[in-house]
Amino acid sequence: MTAIGVDRAAARTPITARPRAPRVVRVALAGCGTVGASLVGLIQRQRGLFETRHGVRFELVSVLVRDPEKERGVAVSRQLFTTSVDEFLSVDVDVVVEAIGGFDPAERVVRGAIAAGRHVVTANKALIATHGPELQRLADAQQGALQFEAAVGGGVPVVRTLRSELGGHGVRTITGILNGTTNFLLTALADGVRYADALVDAQARGFAEADPSRDLQGLDAADKIRILAWLAWGVDPAAQEVLVEPLPSDPEPLARQAKRRGGVLKYLAGAVRSDDGRVRAWVRPVIIPTDHPFASVRDEENAVHIDSDSLGVLRLQGRGAGGNATASAVLGDLIEVARGLRYGEI
Ligand SMILES: NC(=O)c1ccc[n+]([C@@H]2O[C@H](COP(=O)([O-])OP(=O)(O)OC[C@H]3O[C@@H](n4cnc5c(N)ncnc54)[C@H](OP(=O)(O)O)[C@@H]3O)[C@@H](O)[C@H]2O)c1
Structure with missing residues (x-):
């Protein structure tokens, strides 16, 4: 017709x-x-x-x-x-x-x-x-x-989300699991694997580099939270201070303590902008309850929660490391x- x-x-x-x-x-x-x-x-x-x-x-x-x-x-x-x-x-x-x-x-x-x-x-x-x-x-x-x-x-599209989708929203806080290597290691510890074995496994799968110290010391996650703070609030990432608490050289006792307390040990990064415009950023091991959304982020997965004025909390989660x-x-x-x-x- x-x-x-x-x-x-x-x-x-x-x-x-x-x-x-x-x-x-x-x-x-x-x-x-x-x-x-x-x-x-x-x-x-x-x-x-x-x-x-x-x-x-x-x-x-x-x-x-x-x-x-x-x-x-x-x-x-x-x-x-x-x-x-x-x-x-x-x-x-x-x-x-x-x-x-x-x-x-x-x-x-x-x-x-x-x-x-x-x-x-x-x-x-x-x-x-x-x-x-x-x-x-x-x-x-x-x-x-x-x-x-x-x-x-x-593989988690957080850069695009902050640049485009949330570009016009007032972001208040960003919290996340931003390092796949340490999340893989902590998941293995929670499952009862020995730390040394978990590290070898992470390296064999291409998640951890031969020298994983930047991951374990929180420096890799600090770089990432700096980038997210830049995208969210325009701060200069190189000048942004990040309070970094490295993972203990042997995190097994802390992981056991988390289990005894009915929680799980995660290595988290975060940033928040206060009313005076200052941005505070941090990376540290945290014991979280097992029903917290971050508790189900396993292995090399990453997750980011972004709290903004008009959207509330937006949650992104997926594979955070590995070639593909x-x-x-x-x-x-x-x-x-x-x-x-x-x-x-x-
Ligand atoms: N792997 C991950 O899970 C992951 C996750 C997120 C982001 N990234 C980022 O992705 C990037 C690549 O990581 P990757 O894991 O793929 O590293 P990689 O496996 O070590 O590969 C690095 C590549 O760069 C080449 N290269 C190194 N130095 C060079 C030089 N001086 N001249 C020429 N070529 C040089 C190497 O050449 P040869 O092969 O000949 O040695 C190799 O092909 C990094 O910025 C990393 O932070 C990686």
């Missing part, structure tokens, strides 16, 4: 129709370890979905690593690997993904990519907690995207950038 006065061809064309050819998005990947290799695997497995749902096709054009000979568990053409940051940055791409971590050479990669007018996606919490606002200003000046969902909460969970957050950023390019928004 055709309505009178309506052009037939136009009537047949759904308003959501998009041109057929997918937008090719050229991606350079810095770091092909736990997160980077998982990202490559996800992109390869879901190729068809990106084209049909988002109208984009990712093309991996350069991969920066230390050792090009290393086995990575995903198919990457040997010709794409480089060990030179300069060579990596000289390749013409749309997006640079940084999944190296730490500062050198990750910071050089991110700054170089922004300066070259590339969009940047990074999983690097240390870099964002230290230089986030400055990097954001540099990216804004270049009209480039700077995305870092994977830097906090692994973290890579899925990176991929979400990548898709957002790709869609922006596809529809000429960035």
Whole structure:
């Protein structure tokens, strides 16, 4: 049936129709370890979905690593690997993904990519907690995207939630389990596993690094709560003080004490803004009741509760560590950038 006065061809064309050819998005990947290799695997497995749902096709054009000979568990053409940051940055791409971590050479990669007018996606919490606002200003000046969902909460979309959904709400407090490694260890202790065995298991599964001291001392969670405080209240994360109480070097006695008291030991982070505008942030072990929502956050999961004026308490929970969970957050950023390019928004 055709309505009178309506052009037939136009009537047949759904308003959501998009041109057929997918937008090719050229991606350079810095770091092909736990997160980077998982990202490559996800992109390869879901190729068809990106084209049909988002109208984009990712093309991996350069991969920066230390050792090009290393086995990575995903198919990457040997010709794409480089060990030179300069060579990596000289390749013409749309997006640079940084999944190296730490500062050198990750910071050089991110700054170089922004300066070259590339969009940047990074999983690097240390870099964002230290230089986030400055990097954001540099990216804004270049009209480039700077995305870092994977830097906090692994696969839990807390960065996007604070930036967008809660952008117009007055956030009062943020509380969370922000470190997957320590949550994995404390879950194992609650289940009766010995601490040393739990640590070996966490390392074997890729949740804990060879040197897990930043996790155990609360420094990783402190970086993350700084980033969330920046997103919620605009404070400079590098200048934000965080009161950090490390986990005891042997947390078994404290975990046993929690059990005797009918509770469970969790390693929590939090931030609150008081009426005078000051933000107080902390990371510390806390014994919580077993019916508290955080008590059911197990293994490498993360959870964040955000209390805001108009929404009340918003609860986010999911996998906070591991290659696939973290890579899925990176991929979400990548898709957002790709869609922006596809529809000429960035
Ligand atoms: N793993 C997680 O569960 C997780 C969770 C949340 C966030 N993140 C963040 O994700 C990022 C990546 O973590 P990851 O666990 O994937 O680390 P990873 O497994 O250690 O991988 C690091 C990658 O960077 C490369 N790399 C290191 N130094 C380099 C250098 N000087 N030049 C060139 N390449 C270099 C390594 O190359 P080679 O392979 O050749 O050695 C490796 O491919 C970090 O910012 C981390 O904080 C990780």
